[in-house]
Each structure stands twice: as C-alpha cells, then as structure tokens.
Amino acid sequence: MSDNSVFPHPVYKETVLAPLFEGAKAHYVDAVRAINRAHLVMLVDTGILKTDDAEKIAGALVEIDQQVDVSKLNYTGEFEDYFFLVESELKKRIGPDIAGMLHTARSRNDMDHTVFKIALKGRVDTLLDQCLALANAVHEKARAERDTLIVAYTHGQPAQPSTFGHYLAALLEVLLRDIERLTAARNALDHCPMGAAAITTSGFPIDRQQIAQLLGFSEPLRNSYGCIASVDYVTGLYSAIKLVFLHLGRVVQDLQFWSAFEVGQLYVPNSLVQISSIMPQKRNPVPIEHMRHLASVTCGRCDTIVNTMHNTPFTDMNDSEGEVQQAGYATFESGGRVLELLAALISDCSIRADQVAKNSDAACITVTELADTLVRRDELSFRQAHEIAAETSKSAIAQGQALGQSFEAFSAAFQNHVARASTLDQQAYAMAVSAQGFVAARTRYGGPAAEPMNEALSAYRTEIDAFNTAHQSTKTRELQAAHSLHNAFNALLRE
Structure with a gap:
C-alpha cells in the first residue's frame, strides 16, 4: 500500500x-x-x-x-x-x-515536563502571594474584631453568640491549612525532569543536579520514568487549588446570608454595593455573588484538569501536556480574582451591632449559658437545666420579650421544675443571658473569649510569617539561579 x-x-x-x-x-x-x-x-x-x-x-x-x-x-x-x-x-x-x-542527551519528553513545571511554578507563586495577602487581611480583621459580637448559625438558624474575630479565625485556620497544601504542591513542582531524556536518562555523563539548579529547581526528580510519566504534580496541584476555593466558597455563602435584609448583621460598604436600575431602595452586594460564582468556576476548572488524567496510561502522553496544561491556567486567573476581592471585602466590611442585638434577643441565642449557669450555680443536671432554659426562652419568644427581660418567666420555670427558688438573682440572671457574658465565659482553648483568642491570633501570626519566609526564600533561590544561569551562559559567549 x-x-x-x-x-x-x-x-x-x-x-x-x-x-x-x-x-x-x-x-x-x-x-x-x-x-x-x-x-x-x-x-x-x-x-x-x-x-x-x-x-x-x-x-x-x-x-x-x-x-x-x-x-x-x-x-x-x-x-x-x-x-x-x-x-x-x-x-x-x-x-x-x-x-x-x-x-x-535530552528529549522533548523531559523538556516538556520541565517547561510545564516552570510555567506552573510562577503561577502558583502568584496564587500563594494572594493567599498570604488574604491571610494577612483576615488576621488583621480578626484582631480588630475580636470583641465584636455576632450571631453564629447552625443549620441556617441562630444558635449562639460569638465574635466576628472568632469566626474569621476559623476561616484563617482553614486558609492556613490550604496554604500548607498549596505549598506541598509547589514543592512537588520543584523537582526537575531534565536529564530523563526520553525515558531512561542517557549514556552520556550528564549532570542532572547542575541543570536542575541552573533552572531554579531544588533538585532533580529521581526516577527518570516518573519524570515523563507521573502527573501527580498536576493532579496534586489542582486538587489543592480546588480545596482553597471550595472552602472559601462556604465563607462567601455565609457573607451573602449575613448581608441579606432579614439577617442584616453584615454591612457591606457603598464601594462594594451596586444599585438597582429600577428599585431606588436596593443595595446589592453583588461582589459577593461574583466571588461565589468565580470560586465555583475555579473549582470546575480544577476538576477539568484532574478528570482529564483519569484512566490514562502511566507513560508519556499528550493528555498531560500542552493543551491540557494551558487549559488549567485560567484557574489561576479566576481564583486570583476571588482572593483579591475577598481580601478587600473582609478588610472593609463591618458588623451591625444593632442588628446583632436585635437578632440575638429575638432568637434567645444566649440561653445555653443560662443552662450552664444553672448546672454550676444550682447544681442541676444539664438536662434539667436545659428544660428550664427552654421553657424560659419559649416564654420570652411568646411574649415578644428579650431573654434579659424574662427573669419572672425564668423564676416560674425554675420553681415549676425544681420546686424551689434559684440562687440566681435578677442581676446574676441578666449576666447569664447577656451576649457579652456568654462570650466571656468561653475561656477554654479555641474559644471566643479574650484570652484564647489572643493566644490563637499570636499563633496564627507566627504561622503566616513562617509560610511567608519559606515562600520568599524559594523565590530568592530561583532568582539567584537565574542569575547564575545568566553568568554561566554569558561566559560561553566570551570563550
């Protein structure tokens, strides 16, 4: 033929x-x-x-x-x-x-994966810079708002008082774990495939360590077959990126909920609010919606790359190369926009104390501390104290009163269940059901009270600084490598 x-x-x-x-x-x-x-x-x-x-x-x-x-x-x-x-x-x-x-002593095989790793390293470095900038913004806001009361929700319902600082600290912990995962993925990129040639290295006396160092890698990737066949540097990276935006998307959803008129505990400043073209009263915090869909788009782009690697052979293949690599780069663009916008929003937003107080009173969210106080002061079982507190809160809600104004209902409930008067007088009762008292009592490790929050913020600061130092050290090493390559190459021109 x-x-x-x-x-x-x-x-x-x-x-x-x-x-x-x-x-x-x-x-x-x-x-x-x-x-x-x-x-x-x-x-x-x-x-x-x-x-x-x-x-x-x-x-x-x-x-x-x-x-x-x-x-x-x-x-x-x-x-x-x-x-x-x-x-x-x-x-x-x-x-x-x-x-x-x-x-x-080289092939397009080892060259390609080296090129792809170099291209990804620069993009991951920018993403890490943006993550660390967000971490700094969240830490600063958490420190400033560590005494600012909020309503904390479970299952979409008002649950207990906490502080905005405590909520943001929870976000920061997750973000720092995500930065750790991103850093691990970045480290996987730092192993150089050059010298693997087609599959099995070369019969020439090449120096893989030298070329790795000249290109800014920490070391060669050891197994030459893995240099051209392994794709975990891709799947690991995009999996780590997906988790960043999956986790941030949950916070963004909270911010959307908090800013709703019916909840109203989050105030978004005018600079981040758009108006309606027809309804004069509307304040639309649409940047939150943009963050939500951009976070989802970013997760989807990560899935595209990871899923492309599914059921492929463990060998050199186009499925992990040019077109797929390039498709992934949009991930960094959309993800970077989320990180920058969220940092700006967190820095500039504020909590509406009046609305927090109103919602707290309407939902009786401090009543858990009343039950706890009865256990400590009146030596009741928690279940018995829970029943008294529940009856008190139901009475307050039925009468449209704040929990702090329901001492008589509490006294009646206590008498009904225990057949005696409580040791709590009106002042002690008011302290037990106040949001400030609720938070102040949560002094255990990880709680929202001043002492554990200050300890936590100090620990977070140390962790952020350590990540930043390591990240800057890597970038400095790569700049020095580029300088060494420049000098070594120019020396050939002068020979």
Missing part, C-alpha cells in the same frame, strides 16, 4: 498543531530559552560538548532571541512545533551538525 500524504494533514494542522504553537508562544518561550541555555552550559561543563562548538550555539541562541519576534510568528506547518522551529533557526545560523549538538 502506497501513502503519498504529507505531514501535517490540513485538519490536524488547524485543530491541533496551530493551537499548540500559539500556546507555546504565549506561555513557554522563556522556559524553552532557559532550558536551552542551561542544557548547553551543562554539556560543556561535563565535557560532552567542546567549548568552541558551545560558543557558536550560544551565539546563535542569542541571535535568535534578537532577530526572531516570536509574537509575530504564524504557524505554517513547516515545522511540527516551537521546539523544531528553534532548532531550524539554529541550523540556519551555524549549520545542522553543530546545531544538532544542543539536543545531545
């Missing part, structure tokens, strides 16, 4: 190769440049390549950077991809023999 067809097929060219070429232009030019330069330095330092030949290759690489405007290139099908275009440009300048030496 004869086959006179010529690569690429026009449809394949337009549906696959051209989009991949555009993606390489948009995302991978700098990474490919760095890999070419680092690999060249390593080939010379290990004696695989002669200095004279390396000088010619280095000069040609510089010329390509100076003379070829990648942004203006259109895919013609003359070359399969961006890699072969660069190799073709080298051949034009120094001939095919010397140009071909640059590809000694």
Whole structure:
C-alpha cells in the first residue's frame, strides 16, 4: 500500500498543531530559552560538548532571541512545533551538525515536563502571594474584631453568640491549612525532569543536579520514568487549588446570608454595593455573588484538569501536556480574582451591632449559658437545666420579650421544675443571658473569649510569617539561579 500524504494533514494542522504553537508562544518561550541555555552550559561543563562548538550555539541562541519576534510568528506547518522551529533557526545560523549538538542527551519528553513545571511554578507563586495577602487581611480583621459580637448559625438558624474575630479565625485556620497544601504542591513542582531524556536518562555523563539548579529547581526528580510519566504534580496541584476555593466558597455563602435584609448583621460598604436600575431602595452586594460564582468556576476548572488524567496510561502522553496544561491556567486567573476581592471585602466590611442585638434577643441565642449557669450555680443536671432554659426562652419568644427581660418567666420555670427558688438573682440572671457574658465565659482553648483568642491570633501570626519566609526564600533561590544561569551562559559567549 502506497501513502503519498504529507505531514501535517490540513485538519490536524488547524485543530491541533496551530493551537499548540500559539500556546507555546504565549506561555513557554522563556522556559524553552532557559532550558536551552542551561542544557548547553551543562554539556560543556561535563565535557560532552567542546567549548568552541558551545560558543557558536550560544551565539546563535542569542541571535535568535534578537532577530526572531516570536509574537509575530504564524504557524505554517513547516515545522511540527516551537521546539523544531528553534532548532531550524539554529541550523540556519551555524549549520545542522553543530546545531544538532544542543539536543545531545535530552528529549522533548523531559523538556516538556520541565517547561510545564516552570510555567506552573510562577503561577502558583502568584496564587500563594494572594493567599498570604488574604491571610494577612483576615488576621488583621480578626484582631480588630475580636470583641465584636455576632450571631453564629447552625443549620441556617441562630444558635449562639460569638465574635466576628472568632469566626474569621476559623476561616484563617482553614486558609492556613490550604496554604500548607498549596505549598506541598509547589514543592512537588520543584523537582526537575531534565536529564530523563526520553525515558531512561542517557549514556552520556550528564549532570542532572547542575541543570536542575541552573533552572531554579531544588533538585532533580529521581526516577527518570516518573519524570515523563507521573502527573501527580498536576493532579496534586489542582486538587489543592480546588480545596482553597471550595472552602472559601462556604465563607462567601455565609457573607451573602449575613448581608441579606432579614439577617442584616453584615454591612457591606457603598464601594462594594451596586444599585438597582429600577428599585431606588436596593443595595446589592453583588461582589459577593461574583466571588461565589468565580470560586465555583475555579473549582470546575480544577476538576477539568484532574478528570482529564483519569484512566490514562502511566507513560508519556499528550493528555498531560500542552493543551491540557494551558487549559488549567485560567484557574489561576479566576481564583486570583476571588482572593483579591475577598481580601478587600473582609478588610472593609463591618458588623451591625444593632442588628446583632436585635437578632440575638429575638432568637434567645444566649440561653445555653443560662443552662450552664444553672448546672454550676444550682447544681442541676444539664438536662434539667436545659428544660428550664427552654421553657424560659419559649416564654420570652411568646411574649415578644428579650431573654434579659424574662427573669419572672425564668423564676416560674425554675420553681415549676425544681420546686424551689434559684440562687440566681435578677442581676446574676441578666449576666447569664447577656451576649457579652456568654462570650466571656468561653475561656477554654479555641474559644471566643479574650484570652484564647489572643493566644490563637499570636499563633496564627507566627504561622503566616513562617509560610511567608519559606515562600520568599524559594523565590530568592530561583532568582539567584537565574542569575547564575545568566553568568554561566554569558561566559560561553566570551570563550
């Protein structure tokens, strides 16, 4: 059977190769440049390549950077991809023999996954910066609002008093665990595939440690098969990102609920409120809705990437490469918008104390402390105290009174259940059912009272600072690596 067809097929060219070429232009030019330069330095330092030949290759690489405007290139099908275009440009300048030496002891397999990791590292660094900025904003607000009372809800119903600071501290704890997961995913990106070549490394005396360091990685990824087959650096990363926005989405939903007219304990400032085109009275905190849908979109984008890896072979494959990698980058854009908007909203919002007091009184949310006080002061069982407190709150609600104004109903309920008077006088009763007293009594580890909150805020500050220090240290190491690569490559030009 004869086959006179010529690569690429026009449809394949337009549906696959051209989009991949555009993606390489948009995302991978700098990474490919760095890999070419680092690999060249390593080939010379290990004696695989002669200095004279390396000088010619280095000069040609510089010329390509100076003379070829990648942004203006259109895919013609003359070359399969961006890699072969660069190799073709080298051949034009120094001939095919010397140009071909640059590809000694490497493959597009190890190059591709190195490129993808470099591209992801920069994006994760930005996302971590945004997460840490949000953590700082939440910590600052929690510290400022540690005494600000709120109504805490369970199952969508008013439950107990707490403080805005205590609520935000819970958010901060989850966010810090998410930052820890993101940091672990970032660390998985920091192992370099270069030197794995196609699958099994090379018979040449390459120095994988050197090229990893020159490219800003902490170390080579040990197993060469895993360098080109493993995708956990992708699935682990997008799984960690999904959790960030799944968790933040729950908080965003609370903020939406709190800002509703019927609840009204959260005030969103005018700068974050849009008006209605027809209803003059409306204050629409639509940034909260935008955060909610953007968080959901971000989670969906993460699922797209992870699910693409399902039921694929454990080998080099296109399912984990260019087009899928590029599809994931929108995740960082939508997620970053959520983080920045949420930091702004948390910094600028406030709690409406009058509405909190109104809702607290209407729902009798302090009555748990009344039951606890009866256990401590009158030595009742909690179940008996619970029944007295429940009867008191039902009476208050039926009569439209605040719990603090229902001492007579309490006294009657106590007498009815215990057949004696309580040791609580009216002042002690008022303290037991006050929101301030409720919070002040919660002094145990993790509670909303002043002492445990101050301890917690101090611990969170230490944790945030530790994450930030480690993150900045990684970025500093990579900047130093880029400087070392610059100097080592330029030294070849001067040989």
